[in-house]
Amino acid sequence: MAPSYFYFENNNDCDIIVYNMIDIKKIKNDFPLLNKQINSKPIIYFDSACMSLKPRQVIEAMNEYYYEYPACAGRSSHRLGELVTNKVKEVRQIVAKFINANSEKEIVFVRNTTEAINLLANSLNFKENDIILTTDKEHNSNLIPWQALVNKKGIKHLIVKSRDDGTFDFESYRKLVKGVTLVSMVHTSNLDGMTIPAKEIIKIAHENGSLVFLDAAQSAPHKKIDVKDLDVDFLAFSCHKMLGPTGTGIFYAKYGLLEKLDPFLVGGDTVEYSTYESHKMLEAPEKFEAGLQNYAGIIGIGEAVKYLEAIGFDNIKEQELKLNSFITEELNKLSKIKIIGSADSALRSGIISFYIKETDMHQIALMLDEMSNIMIRSGQHCVHSWFNDKKIKNSARVSLYFYNTMEEAEKFISCINKIIKIL
Ligand SMILES: Cc1ncc(COP(=O)(O)O)c(C=O)c1O
Incomplete structure (x- = not known):
């Protein structure tokens, strides 16, 4: 039997069951942290490159x-x-x-x-x-x-x-x-x-x-x-x-x-x-x-x-790309923000690392946490050598995984827009 976290789509023409889309809501039920709240708001976990969440099966x-x-x-x-x-x-x-x-x-x-x-x-x-x-x-x-x-x-x-x-x-x-x-x-x-x-x-x-x-x-x-x-x-x-x-x-x-x-x-x-x-x-x-x-x-x-x-790397890639493309496109509308690496989100896996000149990105990370429980990493991400060489102070890094959703990405963009106005 296919795992419970897949959508089943009946293809009426040839009676074949296709299960190539993941059901994020069902996946979320497997991750205890994603069902918790802080100050009556859900947690948006965008720090999986540092430490991924663990499903209850593990x-x-x-x-x-x-x-x-x-x-x-x-x-x-x-x-x-x-x-x-x-x-x-x-x-x-x-x-x-x-x-x-x-x-x-x-x-x-x-x-x-x-x-x-x-x-x-x-x-x-x-x-x-x-x-x-x-x-x-x-x-x-x-x-x-x-x-x-x-x-x-x-x-x-x-x-x-x-x-x-x-x-x-x-x-x-x-x-x-x-x-x-x-x-x-x-x-x-x-x-x-x-x-x-x-x-x-x-x-x-x-x-x-x-x-x-x-x-x-x-x-x-x-x-x-x-x-x-x-x-x-x-x-x-x-x-x-x-x-x-x-x-x-x-x-x-x-x-x-x-x-x-x-x-x-x-x-x-x-x-x-x-x-x-x-x-x-x-x-x-x-x-x-x-x-x-x-x-x-x-x-x-x-x-x-x-x-x-069971989730499958094709599904993982598809979900990450969808969210990364959306976040990249929205951040690119903000002239102050500079994304590190390729302009093409498809080349950046689940990572969007960005900075604002002369701004300490730790502040941005703390504000995101305060405003909407959005957990991202800020700093030099243990790649100090690159930051020192480029003379960039630090960056804020969103790192996505397949359990992240479009609603979370939209919330993040709405908070970033508010922060940019405050700055
Ligand atoms: C590219 C890369 N290499 C090595 C490491 C070190 O991993 P760990 O701290 O699990 O040893 C990390 C951790 O973030 C990493 O991102």
Whole structure:
């Protein structure tokens, strides 16, 4: 049976049921926060790029773990332990299928994208003069670990500057990629929502003998990731940005590469046995998951992926595009407002990041919250380097997801119009 959150449309001509539209009202019932009010007004949550909301299916699965079988995986052989071990295995398989990995052995559970990048930076055995190539729009999580290696190991860090319209500059990339050890790039930017043409970038990198890591923190929640089709070597995303429990993420690596990495966290659960002098490491992925894990979180990831797959990425994209186009068009009517990135909303996923010259955008965010419980993020969104380079103080960022509605977008625009008049 199709999930309850789809509309059914009978096509009388050929009696085929089409369920390609999502019923936002039914979806909203799955998200507890969207049924709450502050000061008798609903909450408009436009901050999903930071943290997505969680459907009750995810929350209930986690609660079930705590109520029914709160044991460890991979250690105890009693039936509760067995149950957790099997659930963790099942979620690893679900995630592998979700990103079309070759096998669940390529999936490492981590706390977030940041941890995955640190794992890579500290496990790849970089040497002096190795080169890392990033874009100019990296989140601090894909910048600071490399800057730390510049200081610690003497590696080099190069940057491909984006074009003025925010698109990827292949000409400059082709020149810079020669001799690079690792191309490490943000797939979809949390700054402007723009996605790099990853498949072509990866092909060129491989032709030059470079490995590639993709930061999929903002792409995995919004579009189908196919690691085989991309031929990407390493990839990471945070499940808390895609309906999953807070503090859960995934690190993917091609198995041959994962086997060669040296874990930077070691201890319990990473070894087959130890003596007073030595030990034998487990194989990947287990050797990367030191100590007891966040089992409730892992179980929640499984439910989040199932929920996303039932909604479908085509439906997610359609809803985000509809709202993004409307908001973009309305903001463009206000001459004071400048949107970061492409003028084409279709290139900006669910993100509209905007600023007003000489205005502290934190003020705007606070006013939106005060006026109508509209939750957006303001600041430099952990991409300080880009703001400092461009000498822009900060921006206000609306980040949409499929549970947002046109009424919410209209409310936001009406509040922005009022704020602009006050300013
Ligand atoms: C593009 C991008 N990369 C990395 C991160 C870091 O994610 P986390 O804080 O979950 O590690 C974020 C978080 O906003 C992000 O947007």
